[in-house]
Amino acid sequence: MDSPTPDAARAERARRVLVIYNPTAGRKRGKRLTDTLALLRAKGCEVVERRTTRRGDAEEFARDASSDDFDVVVAAGGDGTVNEVINGMVSRPDRPRLAVIPLGTANVLALEIGLDPKDAEQVSDTIAHGPSRTVHLGLANGRHFLLMAGAGLDAHVVEGVNVALKRHAGKLAYVVESVRQAFGYDFPELQIRANGQTYEGRMAVACRGRFYGGPFVAAPDARLDRPKLEVCILPKSGVGGVVRYGLALPMNKLAELPEVQVVSADSITILGPRGAPLQGDGDIVARLPAEISIASETVELVMPE
Numbered sequence: 124m125d126s127p128t129p130d131a132a133r134a135e136r137a138r139r140v141l142v143i144y145n146p147t148a149g150r151k152r153g154k155r156l157t158d159t160l161a162l163l164r165a166k167g168c169e170v171v172e173r174r175t176t177r178r179g180d181a182e183e184f185a186r187d188a189s190s191d192d193f194d195v196v197v198a199a200g201g202d203g204t205v206n207e208v209i210n211g212m213v214s215r216p217d218r219p220r221l222a223v224i225p226l227g228t229a230n231v232l233a234l235e236i237g238l239d240p241k242d243a244e245q246v247s248d249t250i251a252h253g254p255s256r257t258v259h260l261g262l263a264n265g266r267h268f269l270l271m272a273g274a275g276l277d278a279h280v281v282e283g284v285n286v287a288l289k290r291h292a293g294k295l296a297y298v299v300e301s302v303r304q305a306f307g308y309d310f311p312e313l314q315i316r317a318n319g320q321t322y323e324g325r326m327a328v329a330c331r332g333r334f335y336g337g338p339f340v341a342a343p344d345a346r347l348d349r350p351k352l353e354v355c356i357l358p359k360s361g362v363g364g365v366v367r368y369g370l371a372l373p374m375n376k377l378a379e380l381p382e383v384q385v386v387s388a389d390s391i392t393i394l395g396p397r398g399a400p401l402q403g404d405g406d407i408v409a410r411l412p413a414e415i416s417i418a419s420e421t422v423e424l425v426m427p428e
């Protein structure tokens with residue numbers, strides 16, 4: 124995204140901040156949170172902390188937060204926590220701005236906006252003073268997402284990943300699950316309808332941002348502030364396909380592979396085995412068939428200067 128102008132944000136009064144914290148996100152991230160909250164208070168912010176106890180709490184807490192009470196709602200967790208928070212926020216028109224304390228496993232949103240999860244000073248400074256930008260959201264079968272929604276192997280990996288292993292091994296748990304799935308998964312064909320055409324693939328990811336799974340570019344033209352879906356369609360199946368795409372992604376070469384298509388669209392339909400999972404922002408959010416589009420709602424996302 125283009126760099127936003129910081130001056131107006133610096134000049135405003137101290138921000139009232141609601142921090143919605145998912146204590147199960149990432150691995151042992153409590154200290155990072157404590158450090159960031161201490162810095163926020165030192166910078167003059169009024170901080171209210173709400174801790175989730177189960178899936179769904181973050182969405183509910185965000186739904187309760189009005190712009191009369193808070194200037195910023197902070198999702199403290201991984202991209203799944205951010206997903207819950209945006210789904211809560213969009214249900215009210217008087218919504219505060221959105222910010223993030225990245226405590227998750229992949230933290231793709233943080234990468235997208237140039238926030239270093241390990242830098243509590245930068246994270247707190249962003250929340251306290253950072254300018255904001257209008258960000259468009261995706262909608263998948265009525266559920267909002269911020270970064271991506273995908274069907275095929277990646278959704279099966281998200282569904283099958285061992286949560287305990289993820290807490291211990293982080294991203295490696297996704298690699299383990301991908302290898303396990305590569306041998307058992309039958310790679311059914313998906314049909315992707317976009318712009319009046321039908322595309323076929325074994326995996327399809329509608330990207331709102333550039334990155335996928337980490338600092339890896341899957342959709343080079345995607346921008347959170349541009350209301351478009353960049354749909355990455357991967358046609359190869361089997362272990363060969365998984366190895367090919369699994370190697371190309373970290374080398375940022377995925378979109379350059381000759382058989383891979385990246386289609387720009389306002390809305391798409393993914394048809395495939397009825398009931399197959401669709402992942403959104405790293406959690407299962409819907410089942411096929413899936414209608415995916417740009418939502419009419421937007422959020423104001425606070426980002427580093």
Ligand SMILES: Nc1ncnc2c1ncn2[C@@H]1O[C@H](COP(=O)(O)OP(=O)(O)OP(=O)(O)O)[C@@H](O)[C@H]1O
Binds near residue numbers: 176200230405
């Ligand atoms: N208190 C809680 N107990 C159990 N699950 C929770 C709780 N709070 C939130 N969740 C759920 O935890 C899931 C994972 O959270 P999140 O994605 O933020 O962390 P992560 O998986 O470690 O990070 P990443 O998405 O970056 O891989 C989400 O589906 C969220 O709804």
